[in-house]
Amino acid sequence: xAFQILINIIIALMWMFLSESxxxxxxxxxxxxxxxxxLLLNRFIPGRFYGIRVVKIIxxxxxxxxxxxxxxxSILKLIYTPKPEIEPGIFALPLEVKSNWEVTLLAHLISLTxxxxxxxxxxxxxxxxxxxxxxxxxxxxIQEIKDSFEKAILEVTR
Amino acid sequence: xxxxxxxxxxxxxxxxxxxxLISAIGLVRLPDVYTRSHAASKSxxxxxxxxxxxxxxxxxxxxxxxxxxxxxxxxxVFLTAPVGAHVISRAAYRANVPLTKSSVEDELKDYFQxxxxxxx
Numbered sequence: 674x675a676f677q678i679l680i681n682i683i684i685a686l687m688w689m690f691l692s693e694s695x696x697x698x699x700x701x702x703x704x705x706x707x708x709x710x711x712l713l714l715n716r717f718i719p720g721r722f723y724g725i726r727v728v729k730i731i732x733x734x735x736x737x738x739x740x741x742x743x744x745x746x747s748i749l750k751l752i753y754t755p756k757p758e759i760e761p762g763i764f765a766l767p768l769e770v771k772s773n774w775e776v777t778l779l780a781h782l783i784s785l786t787x788x789x790x791x792x793x794x795x796x797x798x799x800x801x802x803x804x805x806x807x808x809x810x811x812x813x814x815i816q817e818i819k820d821s822f823e824k825a826i827l828e829v830t831r
Numbered sequence: 832x833x834x835x836x837x838x839x840x841x842x843x844x845x846x847x848x849x850x851x852l853i854s855a856i857g858l859v860r861l862p863d864v865y866t867r868s869h870a871a872s873k874s875x876x877x878x879x880x881x882x883x884x885x886x887x888x889x890x891x892x893x894x895x896x897x898x899x900x901x902x903x904x905x906x907x908v909f910l911t912a913p914v915g916a917h918v919i920s921r922a923a924y925r926a927n928v929p930l931t932k933s934s935v936e937d938e939l940k941d942y943f944q945x946x947x948x949x950x951x
Contacts, residue, residue: 741873741876741877745850745873745874748854748857748870748873748874749853751857752853752856752857752860752861759866761865761930763865784913785872785876785913788869790868790869790916790917790920792865792917792924793921795942796946804865804866804869806866806869
């Protein structure tokens with residue numbers, strides 16, 4: 674991915690040299706031409722076309738903002754109920770993501786979503802221990818986390 | 832132009848302060864460390880976020896000044912607040928701070944005890 678971006682920037686610089694205008698606008702124009710070239714010559718460059726990955730990253734950010742708003746609404750509801758009947762607890766989430774970077778990102782996203790807070794990671798990176806506000810629907814929430822975040826992260830990194 | 836900036840920024844900053852207030856009430860009302868760090872990490876992050884966005888929009892609309900520093904501030908708060916909550920709750924668990932009585936499940940306990948034995 675980094676290699677493709679580097680190629681793209683070099684093409685943009687070449688475009689600036691060819692048109693002899695050294696402005697930000699001409700860099701952008703060159704970058705768009707470079708994007709087309711990288712897309713066309715994708716077969717000869719290692720890895721997938723990186724535009725796909727950029728789209729997935731944007732999708733991940735949108736999912737994240739939605740979950741953040743929902744989490745605040747649920748906290749608000751919880752705090753303003755006179756006697757909240759919550760059943761907190763810690764459950765284990767088996768992980769599919771492997772590298773340190775992916776686990777960090779997942780723990781981060783889980784911490785900012787409704788009713789869950791990551792408490793610890795096991796030493797061999799295969800389980801994440803999550804504190805939940807309402808333990809009732811553990812299986813369901815595991816499934817939800819797997820469907821939304823883990824899938825989105827895997828799509829970005831692989 | 833200036834009035835619309837004031838209205839928009841006012842709405843954002845008011846929302847931010849209300850969310851921060853909710854976070855503070857949550858800190859008082861919830862029973863133990865772990866549930867409190869739920870309220871502290873989520874609501875206060877978003878509260879600060881809204882206040883900073885309100886400030887950004889005010890200076891952008893009324894004076895045409897785009898402050899990159901505010902954007903950086905938003906990003907840094909986003910990156911650091913959940914890590915802080917994670918570290919505090921993990922440290923609390925390792926120091927044997929008990930969960931509240933209404934807690935129903937604790938799957939970390941087994942793993943934690945095994946682990947302590949291994950380390951001796």
